[in-house]
């Protein structure tokens with residue numbers, strides 16, 4: 001059996017292990033069992049009619065006395081490209097719109113509140129080729145492109161937040177970015193999050209096309225919770241997840257495009273570990289299938305010229321802060337994973353294990369007297385941004401570092417088209433210690449003034 005025919009690890013275990021052993025293996029491999037979510041018959045029928053996998057699970061939290069449950073549903077969509085890579089570009093985009101449109105309709109039947117698509121979902125993952133043409137023609141404006149308009153319609157029609165990762169063309173300077181556009185359930189563009197770690201590994205020749213994103217660690221306040229998007233390669237960097245979580249993210253999406261030979265053993269671990277370490281939910285989404293390109297390409301790694309990347313193995317899943325995770329979607333088929341989660345679980349697990357609190361308080365109450373010293377010692381000794389910022393006691397530190405960012409501290413941003421409200425705290429105006437921390441974590445050498453955005457829509 002070839003790697004692209006192997007359906008899924010979970011199916012294999014279910015088929016071959018006796019029940020008693022299976023229960024133990026699942027407990028150890030996947031954590032506390034995620035219950036199956038009852039999905040409406042019409043959704044099951046529609047998924048079968050449109051030939052995609054539909055799975056539903058739910059994570060539970062304890063009932064609290066002072067806070068109501070915050071149960072919401074997320075939908076993760078993975079799919080293969082619809083038309084061959086040499087079909088006319090507009091046909092390819094339109095075919096992908098219509099495929100994903102039918103999957104979102106099923107997500108709506110399942111009561112999904114926030115849906116996220118895979119990385120650069122409207123196009124083949126052509127960055128292996130290093131050819132600029134015709135692939136750069138897939139790039140669109142984040143605020144006003146056809147794909148954003150299409151997603152705005154879906155968002156309004158189904159009252160659903162849509163996370164739409166695309167190849168972005170910033171029209172003013174014709175700069176390309178790998179960007180997730182976040183659209184509120186009202187249909188407004190809430191903002192965007194640009195991929196901040198760009199791979200040049202194997203055939204992932206993405207640095208030929210775009211630079212590291214400049215949107216900081218953006219967190220979006222939606223009606224259904226605070227969300228962030230850590231695009232693909234960003235998942236290998238623990239501090240990246242940490243910063244999204246420090247900015248208040250309750251759910252971090254990880255839209256990806258990755259292949260078996262390169263990353264499959266890491267896939268089930270990384271997003272799950274991030275959920276554990278940061279007391280939040282994480283959602284890992286990968287495309288499926290093998291995409292063939294007309295011209296052969298090489299990647300300077302001694303391999304013979306070839307026409308494809310290898311197999312994109314799907315296996316999208318959701319992980320919870322208590323270390324449990326859903327089974328993955330198929331390695332070979334298009335699929336929709338619907339997951340109900342109670343966001344109260346984040347705080348419950350944080351109170352129990354307290355991984356994050358100590359990291360933050362170490363940052364603010366450094367025994368050596370300054371956070372900068374702490375950062376120097378632990379992170380990037382040479383960061384020029386690690387200027388001394390004395391912390392003169394707990395109270396002063398708290399005053400200086402109120403966190404998360406309060407609405408009163410935000411300043412209005414230039415709104416994107418269709419965006420009703422947006423606010424951000426510019427790094428330059430952030431308390432110095434936060435600036436220091438962010439510089440230390442983000443870049444070395446540091447990027448120029450980078451917005452740390454906390455975008456919000458009407459609640």
Ligand SMILES: NC(=O)NCCC(=O)O
Pocket residue numbers: 119199204231232233234256257258259262263
């Ligand atoms: N799309 C992307 O960043 N892929 C890089 C390979 C990986 O992260 O597994």
